[in-house]
Amino acid sequence: MAKRAPSNRIGISDVAAKAGVSLATVSRVMNGNQSVDPKIAARVQSAAAELKYQPNPIGRNLARGKTETIGVVVPDLGNPTFQTVLRGVSRAAAQDGYRVLIADSSEVSSEEAILAGEARRRCDGVVLCAPRMSAAELEELAPSLQPMVLVNRTTNVPNSPSVMIDYGKGIQDLAGHLADLGHTRIAYVAGPASSASNALRLVGLEKFSRTHPHIEVVHLRNGSTFEDGYESANDVLSSGATGILAFNDLTAMGLLSSLNERGIRVPEDISVTGFDDIPFARYTTPPLTTAAAPIMEAGEQAWAQMRELLFGNAITEAVRVFEPHIVVRGSTGVPHGKDSTAES
Amino acid sequence: MAKRAPSNRIGISDVAAKAGVSLATVSRVMNGNQSVDPKIAARVQSAAAELKYQPNPIGRNLARGKTETIGVVVPDLGNPTFQTVLRGVSRAAAQDGYRVLIADSSEVSSEEAILAGEARRRCDGVVLCAPRMSAAELEELAPSLQPMVLVNRTTNVPNSPSVMIDYGKGIQDLAGHLADLGHTRIAYVAGPASSASNALRLVGLEKFSRTHPHIEVVHLRNGSTFEDGYESANDVLSSGATGILAFNDLTAMGLLSSLNERGIRVPEDISVTGFDDIPFARYTTPPLTTAAAPIMEAGEQAWAQMRELLFGNAITEAVRVFEPHIVVRGSTGVPHGKDSTAES
DNA sequence: ATTTATTGAGAAAGCGTTTTCTCAATCTGT
């Protein structure tokens, strides 16, 4: 791009001309550099104001070698979890004057690495949500993405902090809640096998079983949608469990719906819990006991980690863990036959 | 930024050196310029590949005067509507190799104009969702934002296309559906007064009343949340209407919940409709009759409009309107006393 | 075989800033 187009946009040189100073001085004034005579500074300021001069960020980016923008890579912008992470990151970053570029791989995981790389080149750093990416691929990719922070997974690549939701702890707490109520046979209606957060729940249940040997935990395969939950009813009933841990709120609602149609009372006959505390969880009949994951906070912390990487002195190597907190509503209660809560 | 930091990142000059050609040639090869000897091109390609050279988009942006990025300004990233618009824009733009920078004003409407301007300077164009901005302010802002496309509002500033959801048509169709079922007294439980889409619904109802003079339409003030819907039950019942048009699915669900508690049967005693067709609308009891707004399509079309502005030959001045389509489920039926549908 | 058209690649001028370098002018201390 050479001498074409007289570039109507007004630039730093226009201001310099109007104020009768050099480009360098204008730049200094615009950046609040102190080493400039207040008188001249004022002259530049007013010239800039009169011309409504706005520095061109692109030129600035090149000169400074940074964009004040970070990329957020998500596998699916339609997924409420990632929407919320995105929102948390965006809000927190905005506080520090940073913007967010989105890279939605639309579930095409083969594109993920490329997309992340492109985003990284345009930005000062990347927040990566890539639950399905293999550990090996991540390990290879991570160094080229730094500064990078991971969401809901970790890697042992140096200088790659993470924020995590402790799904294992959440499911443990829910199981504990059912145990406290007196349930002795609990069923976990699992999510998709490929889901990383499902794996974390399984680890949590493992731990639960070890600390509660007298409680039977049966595992049922299932999915993550309302329909999956609906269709799990047969398995649930034949499992003989009185307390059901659904994979998430959606499947819990599906299950609730099916149980309701069959005339099975919740929580009198069967207790049901969800996970996530989506907005509608409180409006089901009965309102759903669930574990609320502080996803937005996680997003905000992802920015905090990124900020550490960008301007931090200390070498951050942290994994910040967020624990879901359970919210008890009407879908859980004392199992049939018992008539008093048994607090542990 | 002068001679500091030997800039470890490999650049175009490294490739040029390795391939034994000039920078210009490397650039030409990287951009698929035909006027380069295939032999040399191959040499450059392999040099680039060996060095894993990736062009720096920032330098490229400056040289080309464009970023292949568009900004999407939304008033609240937590609002499902804007999330969906964002997703639609992002997906469609990605098809053409464009990325999206998000600018969330977090409901601070005083910041909206500034944010939009900043986004514009970093991007090649802006998709603006600013339902609350005054027409005057928009008119003043619009020229400085172009190329710009508006979502769910219009302006008479030249070259400022829009995509719109026709909320008026949607509510008319829902009212028409109730009329067809035989309802003669219909209540509209309005949304927030400040809401632009509420205003559009009112206009639609106006039109409906004109074409259906024999049907009474009463207006009730209300809000946009589940709770608002729940609390509207008294007004609804005392209105004497048998068909209720709730502002949206959320308020409809609140109303449904309250009616259910009072033992009022839906749709036998009262028919209820929502608006939006949120994912849970199909899972209420009874499943909710509602109007589905094709928001994601609108987002996709917003990109289509933007593309026209960016590379289009014709001067686009279009307003693209998307009509909601009603989806009839179990929450509407023939009013008490009638026993057959009366098709119009 | 000589002139003209064509292809192809290098040199260099941007793109709009920031920042280093440089040097004149003003200030300090004695």
Next chain:
DNA sequence: ACAGATTGAGAAAACGCTTTCTCAATAAAT
């Protein structure tokens, strides 16, 4: 008053590319 320390502003180099300009080397035409 004079050498040395400061302050302050302009000139120019960078940032990493793209693209025009220019010109040598071929191919085509007479």
